[in-house]
Amino acid sequence: MATPDDRRYTDQHEWAQVQGTSGAATVVRIGITDHAQDALGDIVYVQLPEVGEELTTGNPVGEVESTKSVSDVYAPLAGTVSAVNTALAETPETVNSDPYGEGWLLEIEVTGDTEDPTDGLLDAAAYQALVDQG
Amino acid sequence: MTAQTPSLTSPLHERHLALGAKLADFGGWSMPLEYAGGGVIAEHTAVRQGVGLFDVSHLGTGTVRGPGAAAFVDRCLTNDLARIAPGQAQYTLCCLPDGEDRAGGVVDDLIAYLYGDDDVLLVPNAANAADVLGRLAAAAPEGVTVTDRHTEVAVLALQGPQSAEVLAAVGLPGSLDYMAFDRTQGTGDVTVCRTGYTGEHGYELLVEADRAGELWDALLAAGGTEQIRPCGLGARDTLRTEMGYPLHGHELSPDITPVQARAGWAVGWRKPEFWGREALLAEREAGPVRQLWGLRAPGRGIPRPGMQVLDGTGARVGEVTSGTFSPTLRAGIALALLDTAARPAPGLELAVDVRGRTSPVEVVKPPFVEPHVR
Numbered sequence: 158m159a160t161p162d163d164r165r166y167t168d169q170h171e172w173a174q175v176q177g178t179s180g181a182a183t184v185v186r187i188g189i190t191d192h193a194q195d196a197l198g199d200i201v202y203v204q205l206p207e208v209g210e211e212l213t214t215g216n217p218v219g220e221v222e223s224t225k226s227v228s229d230v231y232a233p234l235a236g237t238v239s240a241v242n243t244a245l246a247e248t249p250e251t252v253n254s255d256p257y258g259e260g261w262l263l264e265i266e267v268t269g270d271t272e273d274p275t276d277g278l279l280d281a282a283a284y285q286a287l288v289d290q291g
Numbered sequence: 292m293t294a295q296t297p298s299l300t301s302p303l304h305e306r307h308l309a310l311g312a313k314l315a316d317f318g319g320w321s322m323p324l325e326y327a328g329g330g331v332i333a334e335h336t337a338v339r340q341g342v343g344l345f346d347v348s349h350l351g352t353g354t355v356r357g358p359g360a361a362a363f364v365d366r367c368l369t370n371d372l373a374r375i376a377p378g379q380a381q382y383t384l385c386c387l388p389d390g391e392d393r394a395g396g397v398v399d400d401l402i403a404y405l406y407g408d409d410d411v412l413l414v415p416n417a418a419n420a421a422d423v424l425g426r427l428a429a430a431a432p433e434g435v436t437v438t439d440r441h442t443e444v445a446v447l448a449l450q451g452p453q454s455a456e457v458l459a460a461v462g463l464p465g466s467l468d469y470m471a472f473d474r475t476q477g478t479g480d481v482t483v484c485r486t487g488y489t490g491e492h493g494y495e496l497l498v499e500a501d502r503a504g505e506l507w508d509a510l511l512a513a514g515g516t517e518q519i520r521p522c523g524l525g526a527r528d529t530l531r532t533e534m535g536y537p538l539h540g541h542e543l544s545p546d547i548t549p550v551q552a553r554a555g556w557a558v559g560w561r562k563p564e565f566w567g568r569e570a571l572l573a574e575r576e577a578g579p580v581r582q583l584w585g586l587r588a589p590g591r592g593i594p595r596p597g598m599q600v601l602d603g604t605g606a607r608v609g610e611v612t613s614g615t616f617s618p619t620l621r622a623g624i625a626l627a628l629l630d631t632a633a634r635p636a637p638g639l640e641l642a643v644d645v646r647g648r649t650s651p652v653e654v655v656k657p658p659f660v661e662p663h664v665r
Binding site: 227 | 325330333590591592593623646
C-alpha cells in the first residue's frame with residue numbers, strides 16, 4: 158500500500174492528519190500506518206484513552222494488540238483527546254483492513270500558535286524511506 | 292526488534308517465501324508464523340472448519356534402534372510403552388532423572404512412534420531435540436543406537452475436519468485410529484500418524500527431507516477443492532491454546548513437573564523405572580504446590596505469558612504461562628500455574644495484572660473449545 162501524502166507520520170509508525178479547527182484549537186486525527194498493522198498481524202483489541210484526557214508528546218496513549226503481540230501507541234503531539242473511534246471495540250480488525258481510513262484511533266485538539274501542528278512530523282516520503290530502510 | 296538470524300531452515304523454506312510467509316525463530320529454526328493473504332485468524336479458522344497444512348519440520352526426529360530399543364526407551368521416558376502396540380504412537384515426557392537438580396522437571400515432551408520392539412522413533416521439540424537425544428544416547432545399552440535425524444526428516448501437519456479427504460486424494464492412508472500410524476514406501480518413505488496439536492481430526496506426516504516439497508505441493512493441490520490453507524505457527528499456537536495443550540517452555544519446563552502441568556496421564560505410574568520417578572511419585576503423594584488452570588477473560592483484553600495472577604485482595608496467586616486471543620471464542624484466554632493454597636476451582640474470579648491494569652478473569656478447566664480429535 159502506498160503511503161498517503163495527505164498526512165504526516167512519526168518514526169513510531171503513527172500518522173496524524175489535520176481535520177479542521179474547533180474554536181482556537183486544531184483537530185488532529187491519529188492512527189497507525191499500514192506498515193504497523195502489517196507487522197502486528199491480526200488486530201484483536203484496541204485500548205484507547207478517555208475523551209478529555211491530556212496527552213504529552215511521546216507518551217503512550219493506548220495499545221494495539223494482535224494475536225501475537227501488543228504494541229503501545231504514542232502521542233505524536235500534545236493535546237486533549239476529543240474523540241475516540243468507538244467502533245473499534247467491536248471491529249478492531251478495521252485497523253488491519255483500512256488503517257488510513259475507518260481504522261483511525263483517536264482525535265486530539267491541539268492548541269498553539271502554529272497553523273499546522275503536524276508540520277514538524279515526517280512527510281510521506283520521509284516515512285516511506287524510514288520503512289524501506291527496515 | 293532484535294533479530295538473531297536462525298541458522299536452520301526447513302526443506303520447504305523457498306515455498307514459504309513464495310507464499311509470502313512472515314518468518315520467526317522457533318528453537319533456532321526460521322519457520323512461517325503466518326502467510327500472506329491468510330493471517331492467524333483466517334488460518335486458525337481454516338483448521339477448525341476446513342483443513343490447513345503446517346510445516347513443522349523444526350520438530351526434531353530421532354531413532355532408537357537395536358535389540359531392546361523399546362524397553363530401553365520405556366525405562367527412560369515417563370509414559371508406559373506397554374500400553375501401545377507396534378503401529379501406534381504415544382505422547383510422553385522426558386524428565387530430569389532422580390539425583391539431578393530439579394528432578395522430575397520436564398526436559399521435553401515428545402511423541403514416541405513404536406515401529407517395533409527394536410525400533411522407536413521420537414519427535415521432540417526443536418530446541419530440546421539435541422538434549423533429549425543426547426541423554427538417551429548417553430544412557431543407551433550396548434547394541435542400542437540413538438540417531439539424530441532432525442535435518443533428514445521433514446514433518447508436515449494436515450489438520451481439520453476435511454483432512455481425511457485431502458489425504459485420500461494424494462493416495463496416503465487416512466483410515467487410522469487416533470494415535471495409530473502407517474508407513475508407506477510409495478512416493479518416498481512417508482509415515483502418516485493420526486495425531487496433531489490443534490484439537491481437530493488430523494495427521495502428522497514424517498517424510499524424507501528431499502521428498503517434502505513434492506508432498507507439500509501435492510497436498511496443497513489436492514486440498515484446493517476443500518479450500519486448504521497453508522498455516523503458520525501463529526495459528527498452531529492459538530489452536531493448541533484453545534485446547535489447553537501444553538507447550539514446552541511455557542506449561543512444561545525443567546522447573547515445571549508433569550504433576551503441576553496436569554500431564555500425569557502421560558506418566559506410567561506403575562512402571563518400575565523412568566527418569567524422575569521418585570521425585571514425581573513424592574510430589575503426587577504430597578500434592579503439587581501449584582497446578583495448571585485455564586483463565587478466561589470476559590472481553591478482548593489478553594493475558595500474556597509472565598503476567599501475575601492476583602486474588603481479590605491483590606495478592607499474587609500465580610503466573611500466566613500462555614495467553615492469546617481465542618479466534619473461536621473471540622475473547623482472551625490463558626493457561627496459568629496457580630498456587631494450590633489459593634484453592635483454584637472453576638468459576639473462581641481472579642485478576643491478571645495487564646501492564647499495570649487489573650483485568651478480571653475466570654478460572655476454567657481447559658479445553659476452552661470442544662476437541663474433535665477422535
